[in-house]
Amino acid sequence: MITGLGAICASGKQPEQILDSLLDGTISIAEIGGWDGENWPCRLGGVVGFSPRELINDRKLLKLIKKTDVVGIYAAEQALNSAGISTYRESLASADDDSFAERFGLYVGTSGGYYDTQYDFLPLISEANGSMQTIGERLGESVNPMWLLGNLPNNVVCHVGIRNKLKGANACITNHGTSGSLSIIEAFESLRIGDTDRAIAIGHDAPVEPQTVLYYQKAGLLADAQLTPFDTDRSGCILGEGGAALVLETLEAAESRSAPIHAEILGKGCTSEAEGLLPVRVDGDGVARAICLALEQAGLETQQIGMIVCHGNGTRTSDLSEGVAIRRVFGTQIPPITCFKWAFGHLLAAAGSIDTVLALTALQRGIVPAIAPLSNIDPSLQELPIAKVAREPISNTALILSRGFGGQNSALIIRASSR
Amino acid sequence: MVTQPRRVAITGMGLVTPVGNNLGETWQSLLEARSGVAPISLFDASGFSVRIAAEVKGDTYLSNTGHKRLSKAATRSHLFALASAEEAIQDAGIRPDAANGHRWGCSVGTGMVSVDFPELEALQREAAPAGELDTDLMLSSSIASDPIAFCRSQSAQGLSLLVERYAIKGYTTSVHTACASGGQAVGTGLKLIRRGDCDYVLAGGFDSMISPLGLAGFCLLNAVSTDNHNPHTASRPFDASRNGFVLGEGAGFLVLEEWEAAVKRGARIYAELAGEGNSLSSYRITDSHPSGDGPIQAMQQALQSAGIFPEQVDYLNAHGTSTPMNDRSEAAAAHVVFGSHIKDLSVSSTKSTMGHLIAAAGAVEAAICALTIHHGKVPINANLTQRDPDCNLNFICDKAKDQAVRVAMSNSLGFGGSNSCLVFREPGAS
Numbered sequence: 013m014i015t016g017l018g019a020i021c022a023s024g025k026q027p028e029q030i031l032d033s034l035l036d037g038t039i040s041i042a043e044i045g046g047w048d049g050e051n052w053p054c055r056l057g058g059v060v061g062f063s064p065r066e067l068i069n070d071r072k073l074l075k076l077i078k079k080t081d082v083v084g085i086y087a088a089e090q091a092l093n094s095a096g097i098s099t100y101r102e103s104l105a106s107a108d109d110d111s112f113a114e115r116f117g118l119y120v121g122t123s124g125g126y127y128d129t130q131y132d133f134l135p136l137i138s139e140a141n142g143s144m145q146t147i148g149e150r151l152g153e154s155v156n157p158m159w160l161l162g163n164l165p166n167n168v169v170c171h172v173g174i175r176n177k178l179k180g181a182n183a184c185i186t187n188h189g190t191s192g193s194l195s196i197i198e199a200f201e202s203l204r205i206g207d208t209d210r211a212i213a214i215g216h217d218a219p220v221e222p223q224t225v226l227y228y229q230k231a232g233l234l235a236d237a238q239l240t241p242f243d244t245d246r247s248g249c250i251l252g253e254g255g256a257a258l259v260l261e262t263l264e265a266a267e268s269r270s271a272p273i274h275a276e277i278l279g280k281g282c283t284s285e286a287e288g289l290l291p292v293r294v295d296g297d298g299v300a301r302a303i304c305l306a307l308e309q310a311g312l313e314t315q316q317i318g319m320i321v322c323h324g325n326g327t328r329t330s331d332l333s334e335g336v337a338i339r340r341v342f343g344t345q346i347p348p349i350t351c352f353k354w355a356f357g358h359l360l361a362a363a364g365s366i367d368t369v370l371a372l373t374a375l376q377r378g379i380v381p382a383i384a385p386l387s388n389i390d391p392s393l394q395e396l397p398i399a400k401v402a403r404e405p406i407s408n409t410a411l412i413l414s415r416g417f418g419g420q421n422s423a424l425i426i427r428a429s430s431r
Numbered sequence: 432m433v434t435q436p437r438r439v440a441i442t443g444m445g446l447v448t449p450v451g452n453n454l455g456e457t458w459q460s461l462l463e464a465r466s467g468v469a470p471i472s473l474f475d476a477s478g479f480s481v482r483i484a485a486e487v488k489g490d491t492y493l494s495n496t497g498h499k500r501l502s503k504a505a506t507r508s509h510l511f512a513l514a515s516a517e518e519a520i521q522d523a524g525i526r527p528d529a530a531n532g533h534r535w536g537c538s539v540g541t542g543m544v545s546v547d548f549p550e551l552e553a554l555q556r557e558a559a560p561a562g563e564l565d566t567d568l569m570l571s572s573s574i575a576s577d578p579i580a581f582c583r584s585q586s587a588q589g590l591s592l593l594v595e596r597y598a599i600k601g602y603t604t605s606v607h608t609a610c611a612s613g614g615q616a617v618g619t620g621l622k623l624i625r626r627g628d629c630d631y632v633l634a635g636g637f638d639s640m641i642s643p644l645g646l647a648g649f650c651l652l653n654a655v656s657t658d659n660h661n662p663h664t665a666s667r668p669f670d671a672s673r674n675g676f677v678l679g680e681g682a683g684f685l686v687l688e689e690w691e692a693a694v695k696r697g698a699r700i701y702a703e704l705a706g707e708g709n710s711l712s713s714y715r716i717t718d719s720h721p722s723g724d725g726p727i728q729a730m731q732q733a734l735q736s737a738g739i740f741p742e743q744v745d746y747l748n749a750h751g752t753s754t755p756m757n758d759r760s761e762a763a764a765a766h767v768v769f770g771s772h773i774k775d776l777s778v779s780s781t782k783s784t785m786g787h788l789i790a791a792a793g794a795v796e797a798a799i800c801a802l803t804i805h806h807g808k809v810p811i812n813a814n815l816t817q818r819d820p821d822c823n824l825n826f827i828c829d830k831a832k833d834q835a836v837r838v839a840m841s842n843s844l845g846f847g848g849s850n851s852c853l854v855f856r857e858p859g860a861s
Binding site for chain 1: 474475476477478479480504532533537541542543544545546551552554555559560561562563564566567569570575576578581582584585586587588590591594595597598599600601602603604605606607608609615619622625626628643644647648649650651652708709710711712713714715716717725728732845846847848849
């Protein structure tokens with residue numbers, strides 16, 4: 013059961029606010045301000061504009077963590093608050109609270125780190141002028157002693173745990189675009205097998221830094237202008253920053269504290285296409301298999317799916333193969349299809365997290381948001397019900413697709429509670 | 432109806448470690464307690480406060496890394512992964528095929544993203560001549576334009592190389608919980624088979640932080656031993672005089688197989704991967720509580736998950752990094768978990784000979800636990816001469832012990848507070 017939600021990205025800092033922005037058709041992708049991009053071939057990104065101090069009021073901690081961690085911790089604590097976790101814990105006796113903490117899991121999807129973390133060494137390398145000995149000798153004068161700890165990929169697991177006293181089973185998944193979905197999936201499975209009673213699944217990422225943007229551009233992955241998924245003229249993806257989190261509880265745990273139940277996770281599927289880091293199979297093999305596995309675990313027929321939230325990253329082959337896969341699995345009866353990255357960019361390791369949070373928020377409002385920048389659907393995807401305008405979902409169930417480097421795919425099915 | 436959880440057999444293993452380029456060599460070195468620690472040769476470490484590490488020696492493992500096309504986009508640690516995975520797959524005598532590739536999964540513990548130091552130096556020359564990055568200069572930098580450098584440095588690249596090589600089409604994942612990564616990856620493999628997502632999992636970890644940046648990170652934290660003149664005894668877990676860990680590198684992979692399938696094909700089963708436990712210390716980034724809180728829960732959960740009582744455990748492969756705080760917390764945890772059985776429990780940290788393999792450590796030590804069961808021998812905790820009274824465990828010292836190991840346990844405790852514990856059982860037991 014999903015009992016708490018949190019999200020932050022370029023479009024806003026709460027799930028409802030982000031969804032409102034999407035429904036208004038607002039594109040929150042803008043010129044990246046972090047460096048002088050005048051001569052750059054790619055200048056767009058979905059940057060979170062809030063200062064770290066606005067998000068986390070802990071100056072000491074902020075010195076130790078990066079932006080990706082800030083948005084992750086912020087989204088996590090928003091989700092914990094919305095689930096009423098701390099209020100509930102105040103009512104517990106100390107021994108009960110210990111066992112609450114030990115049965116509360118943390119599953120985080122994140123990047124393994126980016127290039128800018130290493131730039132702290134550039135002044136030293138420059139000064140050393142080719143002498144490795146000098147680098148060793150002057151290390152302590154030049155680089156912050158906490159450099160390694162500041163750059164640990166598992167910082168959000170650590171700090172969300174310490175700040176909120178959560179001590180259960182945990183994982184930090186560094187699996188590119190499927191990291192966020194896998195964090196939800198592993199949290200879901202930990203509840204099913206009884207490793208935890210409650211868990212938080214967090215995805216966070218901040219890939220908008222020069223070297224990453226340039227590499228993506230050189231690899232042909234970035235859009236010339238807008239991110240226009242499924243459009244004839246689509247030209248690629250745009251990176252974005254953000255985080256999203258979900259609090260999961262077993263039905264028993266949620267009911268025991270009369271928690272608000274937003275939705276239920278019904279099934280998942282994870283597959284790999286195994287053809288290398290960047291290639292995507294045009295026949296949609298991995299996506300189709302992931303969807304089938306998720307339907308099977310959920311015990312659902314295709315007609316019972318109310319809406320599909322695609323990965324929709326705007327690259328030519330990814331969008332096309334997703335469409336092909338959906339057609340293969342759903343035949344002619346396909347529910348409305350939408351996606352969200354066009355509004356705030358591809359959050360990479362947080363993509364599956366924010367897509368799930370927004371899918372759920374949209375289901376609760378009974379709406380399939382339109383893909384605002386879509387003008388001409390790719391002719392080869394013409395027969396798919398891709399939402400050019402907002403529509404109603406067929407049922408209260410959503411299928412969410414995520415994809416990542418290495419030919420990895422995940423599918424997740426959730427059902428919103430009626431309200 | 433209560434259904435029995437599916438059991439998991441370890442049917443193949445491969446290692447590349449500072450004490451051997453393969454499984455057999457590594458095991459032999461461990462039994463003879465041959466230290467893998469030596470002066471750093473991979474780069475000029477003369478200016479660093481720490482100048483020793485446990486490097487992988489020689490390059491005979493390279494014959495197992497596969498086609499050039501793959502290894503071209505591989506880092507040093509990816510090459511360790513490719514070699515040890517191949518050894519594990521060959522050792523298991525089974526590999527994914529067109530019919531069952533989708534029932535295979537892959538779960539890897541990987542290190543932090545980093546680029547090779549010469550690449551960072553090139554970037555500095557080309558794009559940060561004065562030390563500050565000039566983004567306009569970066570546009571024409573050779574490194575920032577190199578698609579191979581891009582692929583090599585992606586966190587999913589190690590996993591991607593493996594799944595492509597073996598056409599693994601099921602559940603694939605990379606995890607990073609610092610020093611607990613390898614243990615978590617193997618534990619994830621167990622869960623994937625138990626819950627029916629996979630029938631086979633290639634699970635392991637790989638890492639190499641013996642680079643100027645990796646060493647610098649640990650030197651700055653004063654976490655590594657400065658015994659530059661006595662490399663062989665620098666790593667001395669649980670010794671009163673210990674002063675930090677020794678950085679190692681390498682990889683370990685296991686082929687995990689659903690028990691019935693393994694039995695049916697007559698596979699040699701080293702051991703059963705019987706349980707895993709996982710907890711968060713939530714105390715400090717670098718330490719768990721001196722009381723053992725954190726590791727205690729991971730160990731207890733692993734036993735519970737395996738359906739094993741503490742007194743059934745014969746051998747504990749301790750995380751035992753050789754840092755004062757870690758060793759004390761872990762020893763305290765073992766006392767709580769094992770109670771009076773502690774005096775009968777053989778304990779050693781194999782980091783005493785091969786150093787700390789960081790993200791690979793848990794996977795390599797999982798393989799070592801399976802070998803203790805398979806061979807009935809327990810490797811020593813080297814360099815333990817003055818016992819820390821706060822670490823009063825039944826350490827195996829001096830020479831490897833002949834002992835029938837029915838159940839073995841492996842701990843991996845990471846920076847960030849993640850604790851992973853694995854439990855292994857002799858294959859004949861039920």
